[in-house]
Amino acid sequence: MTAVAVHLDGLVRRFGDLTALDGLDLHVAPGEMVALLGPSGCGKTTALRLLAGFDYPDAGRVRVAGADITDLPASRRDMGMVFQAYSLFPNMDARTNVEFGLRMRKTPAAARRARAEEVLELVGLGAHAAHYPHQLSGGQQQRVALARALAIEPSVLLLDEPLSALDARVRAQLRGEIRRVQQRLGITTLFVTHDQAEALSIADRVGVMHEGKLEQLGTPEEVYERPATPFVAEFVGTMNRVSARLTGDGHLEVLGASLRASGPHAPHAAGELVDVLVRPEALEALADPHGNATIAERTFLGSFTRMRVKLDDGCELLVDAASRRGLPEPGVRVSVRATGEDALLAGDGAARTGS
Amino acid sequence: MRRRRRRPRLWRVAILVLAAIFFLGPLASAIRFSLEQSNGRDGLGNYTQLLHDAALSSSLATSLEIAALTTAIMLSLMLPTVVWVRLRLPRLALVVESISVLPIVIPPIVMAAGLATLQSHASAGLSDLVFSSPLTALTPVYVILAMPFAYRSLDVGVRAIDLRTLVDAARSLGAGWPTVLARVILPNVRTAVLTAASLTVALVLAEVVIAETLLYTTYPVSLVNAGQAQLGVAVALSVLSLAITWMLLLAISFIGNRGASRARIGRLL
Numbered sequence: 001m002t003a004v005a006v007h008l009d010g011l012v013r014r015f016g017d018l019t020a021l022d023g024l025d026l027h028v029a030p031g032e033m034v035a036l037l038g039p040s041g042c043g044k045t046t047a048l049r050l051l052a053g054f055d056y057p058d059a060g061r062v063r064v065a066g067a068d069i070t071d072l073p074a075s076r077r078d079m080g081m082v083f084q085a086y087s088l089f090p091n092m093d094a095r096t097n098v099e100f101g102l103r104m105r106k107t108p109a110a111a112r113r114a115r116a117e118e119v120l121e122l123v124g125l126g127a128h129a130a131h132y133p134h135q136l137s138g139g140q141q142q143r144v145a146l147a148r149a150l151a152i153e154p155s156v157l158l159l160d161e162p163l164s165a166l167d168a169r170v171r172a173q174l175r176g177e178i179r180r181v182q183q184r185l186g187i188t189t190l191f192v193t194h195d196q197a198e199a200l201s202i203a204d205r206v207g208v209m210h211e212g213k214l215e216q217l218g219t220p221e222e223v224y225e226r227p228a229t230p231f232v233a234e235f236v237g238t239m240n241r242v243s244a245r246l247t248g249d250g251h252l253e254v255l256g257a258s259l260r261a262s263g264p265h266a267p268h269a270a271g272e273l274v275d276v277l278v279r280p281e282a283l284e285a286l287a288d289p290h291g292n293a294t295i296a297e298r299t300f301l302g303s304f305t306r307m308r309v310k311l312d313d314g315c316e317l318l319v320d321a322a323s324r325r326g327l328p329e330p331g332v333r334v335s336v337r338a339t340g341e342d343a344l345l346a347g348d349g350a351a352r353t354g355s
Numbered sequence: 356m357r358r359r360r361r362r363p364r365l366w367r368v369a370i371l372v373l374a375a376i377f378f379l380g381p382l383a384s385a386i387r388f389s390l391e392q393s394n395g396r397d398g399l400g401n402y403t404q405l406l407h408d409a410a411l412s413s414s415l416a417t418s419l420e421i422a423a424l425t426t427a428i429m430l431s432l433m434l435p436t437v438v439w440v441r442l443r444l445p446r447l448a449l450v451v452e453s454i455s456v457l458p459i460v461i462p463p464i465v466m467a468a469g470l471a472t473l474q475s476h477a478s479a480g481l482s483d484l485v486f487s488s489p490l491t492a493l494t495p496v497y498v499i500l501a502m503p504f505a506y507r508s509l510d511v512g513v514r515a516i517d518l519r520t521l522v523d524a525a526r527s528l529g530a531g532w533p534t535v536l537a538r539v540i541l542p543n544v545r546t547a548v549l550t551a552a553s554l555t556v557a558l559v560l561a562e563v564v565i566a567e568t569l570l571y572t573t574y575p576v577s578l579v580n581a582g583q584a585q586l587g588v589a590v591a592l593s594v595l596s597l598a599i600t601w602m603l604l605l606a607i608s609f610i611g612n613r614g615a616s617r618a619r620i621g622r623l624l
Contacts, residue, residue, distance in 0.1 A: 054523050074526040085517050087524040091542035101528035145524075152528060 003030035003186050004065035004155045006051065011060035013046050020046040021057070022212035033182055033189040034217075035203035037196055039235065043212040044192045045160060051190060052158050053077045064155060075104075080149030084161040086141050088133040094120065094144045095129040101152035119147040122181060139170035146178065150185065157182065157189040163198060175202055196236050200224060208232045226262065230346045233277045240283065240317045241346055244276045252276055252343055255283070256335075260342040275346040280320040282340030285309050287328045291335030293317075295328050309336055382597075389591035401591035411577050411592070415599075417489055418574035422559040424490065425497040426552045429505050432498070433551070437509045438540060441518055448510075455506035458499050467568035470496065474569055489571035497559050504554040512547020513540070553604050560600055 006028040013021040021043045028034045036044040049055040051062055053074030062070045069077055080101075088097050098116040107115070120126050123143040133141055142162050149157060159178065163171045179202050182189050193199050199206045200220040207217040208231070216228040227233035244254040248270040252259050261276070285295065285307055296316070297308040305327055307319045317336060321327055328334050392400035405411060440451050458466075474486050486492045518540070525539045541548065559573075566573040572580075578596060582589030 052523070052527055054526070074523070075529050075531055077527070078529075079527055081524070081527045083520050083524060085520045087517070087520045089521065089525070089539055089543070090516075100525070100530075104529035104534065148524075148528070158527075 003188050005030050006156055006188055006190065007061075007063040008047065008051065009061045009063065011047065011050055011057045011062070013043075013050060013055065013057050019212050021050070021060075023060070024209075024212065024214060026207060026214060026217070028188055028190060030188055031186040032204045033179070033191060033202065035191040035193060035199035035206045036209055037193060037199040037206055037236070038209035040194060042209040044194075044209050046212075047209075048158055048160055048190060048192045051156070052079055052081055078152070078154055079156045079158055080152060080154035081158040081160065082142065082145045082149050082162040084164055086133065086138065086165070087145055088136075088141055088148070090133050093130050093132050094125065094136070094147075097133070097144055098148045098151045101148065105152065115151055116147075119151045120144070122150070123147045123177065137170075138166050139174055142166065142174060143177070146181070150181070150187075155188070157187045159189065159191040161193050161195075164193070164195070171198075178202065200236070206236075208235060210235070227277075227344060230277060230344065233344050233346075238280050238318060239277045240280060241275050241277055242315065242317065243273055244343065246270055246272050246274060254278065254343050255338045257338040259338060259340060262342045262344050276343040277346050278338055278340065278343050280306065280318040282338060283317060283319045283336055284321065284339050285319045285328060285334040285336050287332055288335040289333050291333045293334050293336050295330045295332050295334055298327065298330055309334065311336065382594075385590050385594050389587060389594050391587060393585075393587060401587045402595070404588055405591055405595065408581070410572070411574075411581065414572050414577040415574045417572070418560055420490055421493055421497060421573065422556045424494045425501060425559055426555045428494065428498050429501050429555055430548060430551065433502070433505045433509055434541065434544075434548070435536060437506065437513050438518065438522075438536065441510075441513055442522065452506065452510070456503050459503050463500075463562070463564040464568070466496065467565040470565065471568050486569075489566070489573060492569060493566060493571060493573065496565055497555070497562065500562065501551075501555040501558050504558070505551040508547050508550040508554065509544065512544035512550075515547075516540075516543050549607050549610070553607050556603055556607070557600060560596070560603075 006026075008024055008026040011021050011024040012019070020041075024043065024047055026034070026036075026047070036047060038044045046055065050057050053069070053072060053076075057070065060070075061068055064077075088094075089100065092100070095113070095116045098119060099112045102112040102115060117126065117129065120129055123146055125140060125143050125147065128136060128140060128144075131140075133144075136144065142165075145162070162178070163174055166174065175198060191199070191203060200223070203220065205217060206220050206223045208215045208223060210231050216223055216232045218226075218228075223232060223236055227236060233239050242254060244252040244259075246261070247253055247258065250261050252261050252274070254276055259276075281304075285293070293309045293311045295307050296310045299306045299308075300323060303323060304320050305323045307321065307328070309317045309319050311317065319336065389401050390397050390399070392398050394400075436451075440448055444451075474482075474492075477486055484491065521539055521543070522535055525535045530539070561575055562573070563575045563579060566576050567579070574596070578589070578592050581592050
C-alpha cells in the first residue's frame with residue numbers, strides 16, 4: 001500500500017446562516033497523521049465529513065493523491081472511517097462486520113476471511129471474531145471498527161473522535177494502539193478530536209481549528225510551546241493571563257522577570273501595559289512572608305501539584321509545581337515569579353484566565 | 356411490608372379475571388354456539404360444512420395473496436421513505452407523519468365510493484389491467500390503508516437505532532443505498548418490520564367495506580355473506596378466522612424470534 005497525500009483546498013460549508021467551514025486549507029502528507037483539534041462547533045467534524053464524502057462543500061476542492069474527489073460519493077472514496085458512536089452493525093458478528101467492506105468489493109470468500117482474521121489479529125481481537133457487538137466492551141467494539149476500516153486497505157484513514165465514548169484507561173491504551181497500527185501501515189490519517197492531550201500525544205502534526213478556520217498547524221511541540229495565536233495558546237494546555245510592561249528591546253516585565261515577547265502583535269510603545277499569556281509550569285510560587293500573593297487552593301494531581309494563587313491586586317493565577325513535600329499550604333503568603341524565557345502577547349480577545 | 360404488597364396483588368387478580376371474562380366470555384360463548392348443530396345436537400357439523408365450502412377456501416386464498424403482496428409493496432415503499440425522512444428531511448418528519456394518518460381520517464366508504472366510480476368508468480384496458488382481479492384492484496388500496504400503521508411502527512424502529520452512524524459506516528465501506536437498506540437497516544429494525552407486517556395482514560383479513568363495494572369476494576366478505584345465510588356456520592367461521600389470524604401473527608413473530616435467537620445463541624457461545 002503506497003501512502004497518498006490529502007489536500008483540502010479552500011473548503012467552505014454553510015448550514016443556513018452558520019458558516020461551519022470558512023475556507024479551510026489543509027495538506028496532509030503521505031503516511032502522516034494530522035489531528036484536527038478544536039472546541040465543538042469549530043468545523044473539525046464538518047471537515048472530516050467533507051473528506052469522507054458524507055457531505056459536499058459549498059466551495060473548495062478535496063483531492064486525494066492528486067485526484068479531485070469532491071463530487072465522488074462516499075461509497076466510492078476508498079476511505080476507512082472509525083466513528084465516535086459505536087458503529088458496528090449489530091446484526092453481524094465481529095468477523096462479518098470486518099468482512100463487510102470486502103464483500104462490497106466482491107472479494108472472494110476465502111480471501112475475505114483471511115483478511116478479516118489478519119486485521120482482527122492486528123487489533124488484538126483474533127479470539128473474538130465470532131462475537132456480536134453487544135458481547136464486546138466499548139473498547140473492543142472500537143477496535144473491531146478500526147479493523148473493519150483497515151480491512152479494505154483504504155487510501156486514507158478517518159478517525160472521528162473514536163475514543164471519546166471510552167473510559168480514561170481504555171482510551172489511553174487504544175490511543176497508543178491506533179498510533180502503532182497507523183505507523184506500521186503508514187496510512188495517511190486525519191484524526192478529529194476536542195481532547196488536546198489526545199491530539200498532542202498521537203499526531204505528527206496538530207491543526208487547531210477555530211470558527212471554521214485553521215488557526216495553527218504544527219507539530220505538537222510547536223503548537224504547545226509556540227502557539228501562533230492567543231486562541232491556540234488558551235485552547236491547548238492551560239494559560240494564565242497576566243499584565244506586563246513592555247521594555248524597550250522587545251522584552252516584557254512579567255511578575256518580576258524579564259521575558260522575550262512573542263506572538264503576533266501590533267507595535268507597542270515601550271512602557272505600555274499589555275496582557276501576556278504564561279503557562280502554569282512557567283511560574284513558581286515560593287513561600288515568602290513579604291510576598292505579593294496568597295495560596296487560595298492547592299490540588300494534588302499526581303506528578304505535579306496545581307496551586308491557585310491570588311495576587312494582591314485581585315488577579316488569580318494557576319501555578320504548577322512538581323509534587324514534593326514543603327509546597328506552600330493554602331493561606332500561606334508567597335511571591336510569584338515567572339521562570340520561562342518568553343511570553344505570548346494576548347490579543348484583545350476572548351482570553352480567559354486559567355482556563 | 357407483606358400486607359402492603361398483598362392488596363395491589365389482589366387488585367391485579369381481580370382486573371385479570373374481569374378482563375378474562377370480558378374477552379374470553381364471548382369467545383367461549385361463540386365456540387359453544389358454533390358447536391350446536393341444526394339438528395339440535397352438539398358436534399362439529401358447522402365446521403365440516405365450512406371445509407366443504409369451496410367459495411370460502413378460494414376467498415381465503417385470495418385474501419392471503421393480497422396480504423402477502425400488500426405487505427411486500429408496503430415495506431419496499433415505506434422503509435426507504437422512513438429512512439430518507441429521518442436522514443435527509445428531519446424537519447419534515449412531522450408533516451410526513453400527519454400525511455400518513457390521512458387514510459384513517461378519510462372514511463373507507465368515501466374511498467370505496469371514489470374507487471367504484473373509477474371502476475365503472477374505467478376504459479377496457481384499465482379494467483383488464485386492474486379491476487379484473489381482486490389482487491390488482493385491492494392491493495394498491497390496502498397499501499394506502501396500511502400506511503398509518505406501517506409508517507408509525509417503522510419510524511419507531513428506525514428511531515431506536517443510530518441510523519446516521521450505521522448508514523455512514525456502510526457507505527464508507529463501499530455499500531450503495533440498496534445494500535445499506537437490505538443488509539444494514541432491515542435486519543436491525545426487524546421487530547418493527549414484523550409489527551408493520553402483522554398490522555398489514557390483520558388489516559387485509561378484516562377489511563370489508565371497500566372489497567364489498569367493489570364487488571370482490573375476499574375472505575372477510577365471504578365471512579359476512581356466510582353469516583347472513585346460516586348463523587351457526589357464521590359463528591363457526593368467525594371462530595375459525597380468529598384462529599387463523601392468530602396463527603398467522605404467531606407465525607410472523609416466530610420468524611422474527613428465530614432471527615433474534617440466533618444472535619442470542621451467538622451470545623452464549
